[in-house]
Amino acid sequence: QVQLQESGAGRVKPSETLSLTCTVSGxxxxxxxxxxxxxxxxxxxxxxxxxYIYDRGSSNYNPSFExxxxxSVDTSRNQFSLRLTSVTxxxxxxxxxxxxxxxxRSFDVWGQGTLVTVSS
Amino acid sequence: AIQMTQSPSSLSxxxxxxxxxxxxxxxxxxxxxxxxxxKPGEAPKLLIYASFNLQPGVPSRFRGNGxxxxxxxxxxxxxxxxxxxxxxxxxxxxxxxxxQGTKVEVQ
Numbered sequence: 001q002v003q004l005q006e007s008g009a010g011r012v013k014p015s016e017t018l019s020l021t022c023t024v025s026g027x028x029x030x031x032x033x034x035x036x037x038x039x040x041x042x043x044x045x046x047x048x049x050x051x052y053i054y055d056r057g058s059s060n061y062n063p064s065f066e067x068x069x070x071x072s073v074d075t076s077r078n079q080f081s082l083r084l085t086s087v088t089x090x091x092x093x094x095x096x097x098x099x100x101x102x103x104x105r106s107f108d109v110w111g112q113g114t115l116v117t118v119s120s
Numbered sequence: 121a122i123q124m125t126q127s128p129s130s131l132s133x134x135x136x137x138x139x140x141x142x143x144x145x146x147x148x149x150x151x152x153x154x155x156x157x158x159k160p161g162e163a164p165k166l167l168i169y170a171s172f173n174l175q176p177g178v179p180s181r182f183r184g185n186g187x188x189x190x191x192x193x194x195x196x197x198x199x200x201x202x203x204x205x206x207x208x209x210x211x212x213x214x215x216x217x218x219x220q221g222t223k224v225e226v227q
Contacts, residue, residue, distance in 0.1 A: 047164070047207060047218040062215040063121075096163055105211040106154045108175065110163035 022097030143208035
């Protein structure tokens, strides 16, 4: 069973870049079995799908974020990462990584989540 | 983007009650609808995928139904551990979109 663990800075200053990493265990980011996804949750906006990366290079982003977001994968470390540029207070949220199986379109495994606060 | 509207936003029910939550899509999504349960302080957990398929390990008192624009999640006999917020998610079109949640309180 795949397990996921988010890591990264818990506080980011306005206008700077949010960077998070999701470490995968029990599976391989190179397997081709999943879309490796990021989702966030805030009281103001609820749950928001941010985007995914698949098979090293193919990605798909929510248009709400598209000009600011990038997701990448590091196969040597079995990790995938989120970068969100030019953050504001509205980006304060709990960020989750999740697996989205190719053959069952659902977020079936989630990390525990990490709170990122945007504040000076 | 497809908008997902859940109702009610919250409810309170007694142990053993039957509880129904509704999710409506702003356009037809066939049966591309999942349900999640989120307990306080935890990540969401997948309960049901593709409208009515129970995720392995999920109790059979949870049942999903619907197609097109209207969907329901029913808990047949509410248990104390069902205290949580429940979300629907459409996976018919990108961007994937969630409902705003239904908070279930157990009396």
